[in-house]
Amino acid sequence: MSKPYFEFFCPVKTIAGHKALEHMPFELQALGSSRPLIITDVGVRKAGLLEQVLPVFKEAGTEIADIYDNVPPDSSTDTVTEIAALYRSKNADSIIAIGGGSVIDTSKGVNILVSEGGDDIHKYSGAGVLTRPLKPLFVVPTTAGTGSEVTAIAVVSDCKTGAKLPFASQFLLPNAAVLDPRMTLTLPPAITAATAMDAMTHAMESYICLAKNPLSDAYGTQAIRKISENILHVMDNPQDANGRLELALAATMAGIAFSNSMVGLVHALGHALGAICHLPHGICMNIFLPYVLEYNMETSSELIGELLLPLAGPEVYASTPKPMRAERTLQRVRALRDELYERVKLPRRLSETGKVTRDQIPQLAKLSLDEGPVLFNPKEMELAEAIALLERAW
Numbered sequence: 001m002s003k004p005y006f007e008f009f010c011p012v013k014t015i016a017g018h019k020a021l022e023h024m025p026f027e028l029q030a031l032g033s034s035r036p037l038i039i040t041d042v043g044v045r046k047a048g049l050l051e052q053v054l055p056v057f058k059e060a061g062t063e064i065a066d067i068y069d070n071v072p073p074d075s076s077t078d079t080v081t082e083i084a085a086l087y088r089s090k091n092a093d094s095i096i097a098i099g100g101g102s103v104i105d106t107s108k109g110v111n112i113l114v115s116e117g118g119d120d121i122h123k124y125s126g127a128g129v130l131t132r133p134l135k136p137l138f139v140v141p142t143t144a145g146t147g148s149e150v151t152a153i154a155v156v157s158d159c160k161t162g163a164k165l166p167f168a169s170q171f172l173l174p175n176a177a178v179l180d181p182r183m184t185l186t187l188p189p190a191i192t193a194a195t196a197m198d199a200m201t202h203a204m205e206s207y208i209c210l211a212k213n214p215l216s217d218a219y220g221t222q223a224i225r226k227i228s229e230n231i232l233h234v235m236d237n238p239q240d241a242n243g244r245l246e247l248a249l250a251a252t253m254a255g256i257a258f259s260n261s262m263v264g265l266v267h268a269l270g271h272a273l274g275a276i277c278h279l280p281h282g283i284c285m286n287i288f289l290p291y292v293l294e295y296n297m298e299t300s301s302e303l304i305g306e307l308l309l310p311l312a313g314p315e316v317y318a319s320t321p322k323p324m325r326a327e328r329t330l331q332r333v334r335a336l337r338d339e340l341y342e343r344v345k346l347p348r349r350l351s352e353t354g355k356v357t358r359d360q361i362p363q364l365a366k367l368s369l370d371e372g373p374v375l376f377n378p379k380e381m382e383l384a385e386a387i388a389l390l391e392r393a394w
């Protein structure tokens with residue numbers, strides 16, 4: 001039965017395909033923009049990805065206002081202010097973000113300042129502070145994982161205090177997500193694996209979380225199927241453009257799913273682990289996913305069992321008796337992690353990271369319980385349970 005009430009919102013235009021980049025100038029013009037500022041990072045520049053983008057605009061006769069290619073791995077308020085000043089001095093009228101989570105969040109922050117005016121990003125922090133549409137923002141993801149191209153949130157680090165400033169507003173949603181496999185072809189295998197497992201976690205948590213709804217279910221399950229069908233093939237054939245496009249689509253679909261249904265304990269634990277031990281987000285997701293599914297089995301075994309269909313396909317699903325499906329889902333997730341470990345040593349346990357000590361577990365447990373996603377997990381968690389789960393994941 002469907003929920004008695006839910007909301008679902010995603011106004012982001014998806015522009016996807018092997019020649020998606022070529023559509024950008026026209027799509028920007030349709031929004032009245034003719035001088036985009038490109039925001040990216042050194043890694044994207046060094047990987048030669050701008051060479052895929054710039055000729056497209058040259059050919060279309062669209063002038064690029066400027067290129068800012070120095071976004072740090074953790075977006076900061078200083079960087080946002082610096083880029084906003086560049087945007088104004090170059091008379092830009094729109095933003096193209098090319099990169100991963102930090103570039104996209106930074107670009108969302110820049111868009112607040114250049115649209116609302118001023119240099120103080122702090123006053124726009126929080127939920128629902130923005131009240132009107134911002135400048136056109138196109139996002140070209142260069143990883144297939146975060147889903148930030150379709151989320152209404154951004155996190156920017158305060159460069160003075162180190163605190164993470166959250167921003168949440170429907171006006172932060174980009175105008176378009178441009179998914180072109182040429183932008184992820186050179187992604188190293190270890191990052192391909194970690195980011196795909198982030199997307200897998202978004203999709204699975206969206207299906208199990210308390211705010212799940214029929215529309216997020218549709219996006220989430222199809223994202224799981226695409227990741228499951230393509231991740232190992234792409235690991236073994238990194239230049240396979242079709243597989244890369246499938247993973248990019250899956251990450252965006254998982255992003256649409258979780259931004260409408262929230263995420264749960266995998267993210268709560270993962271945020272704590274990332275903050276304390278400075279591990280990449282995708283690795284944190286890969287570690288905790290099966291342990292959290294196991295923890296949620298008591299409340300959500302039927303839903304976890306339903307995930308076997310997109311994860312393993314119709315034959316496995318049909319041949320597995322209903323009471324066994326949830327356990328089989330868990331087995332498949334563990335088997336996938338083993339395959340990834342074999343290929344790129346993607347850590348499956350805290351002890352395999354080399355960056356966590358066992359005596360940090362109580363601190364990790366405590367911090368994870370302060371995380372917002374705890375509220376959306378189907379099963380509540382006390383401190384002792386968090387410690388026990390982290391011990392199992394050791």
Ligand SMILES: [Fe+2]
Pocket residue numbers: 146198201202267281285
């Ligand atoms: Fe995530």
